[in-house]
Amino acid sequence: MKTALRHGWISHLPDFSAPYRASGKITHRAWFSPEEYKRLYTHTRERVRATQGTSWEHAVAQMHDYILFMANTGLRPDEANRLEYRDVTIEQEEQDGERILVIEVRGKRGVGYCKSTSGAVHPFERLVKRNTPKPTDLIFPQDHKKQFNRVLEHCELKFDREGNRRSAYSLRHTYICLRLLEGADIYQIAKNCRTSVEMIEKHYAVHLKNTLDAKAINVRRRTRAVVDA
Structure with missing residues (x-):
């Protein structure tokens, strides 16, 4: 149509926009609730x-420590693979x-830093003890995708x-949602996970009941006491 307009075959571009804006459904990211996460590990x-x-x-053993490490750091799988x-x-x-673990993360957004929860320390120490690695060795050299899928099927959590x-x-x-449930600052979570506050609010926070302030929601206007004359 732009070519036709440039050649003078048409006088203007038709309006192809939809007459009404469709309301997009906000989809949440699949995660494990505290009960489901406990069942998994x-x-x-x-x-x-x-x-x-x-x-x-x-x-x-590697699979077990992988699950604990990932759920306590919030790393993306591709970041963990590198x-x-x-x-x-x-x-x-x-x-x-x-x-805690302080991690230098190399991912799709360049180099960033991540601070884990204390729950990631023991799994990492077990990985070091089990594999006796060199500093340049990958922490997770194997692809855990198939094994993780089998674990999810066995636990009925797929x-x-x-x-x-x-x-x-x-x-x-799960890491992001659990931090929100515990009342962590959303800006700090976004910074630690190398994402934006908007992404967390859109895909995570809106689905967690603990992010709603019941006191603010259930506020009541104070009424005057009726005094008999």
Whole structure:
């Protein structure tokens, strides 16, 4: 149509816009609720105990620590796949004395930094002890996609209640949602996850009941007491 307009074959461009703006449905990202997340890591922890002394022991233990590491850092799967041991350091926070991981993340948005929860420290220490790595070795050299899908099927967690399919990305979404449920500052979460506040508000915060202030919602106007004359 633009070519026709330039050649003078038509006098103007027709309006192809829709007469009414469609209201797009906001879809949430598939994540694990606290109860579902506990069911997931309890299952993989029991598998680690059940496979001790077998040829599957290493792979099962790696899967268990992968789940805990991802859900306590909020890394994207592609970021975790590029992560080397030298990119991770264990530090002690000055405020509460908890040990956390400080991670130098290389991903689609360049280089950024991530501070984990304390729950990521023990899985990382087990990874170091189990693999005795060099600093330049990848933390997760194997692709855990197939194994993770099998774990989800065994736990009956492959789909959420809306029918959304879960994947390794769901561990990142779980990290964000759990931080919001605990009352963390949304700007700090966005900064730590290398995303925007708008993305979190659109895909995460609107689906969490704990982000709603019941006191502000249920405010009542004070009425004057009726005094008899």
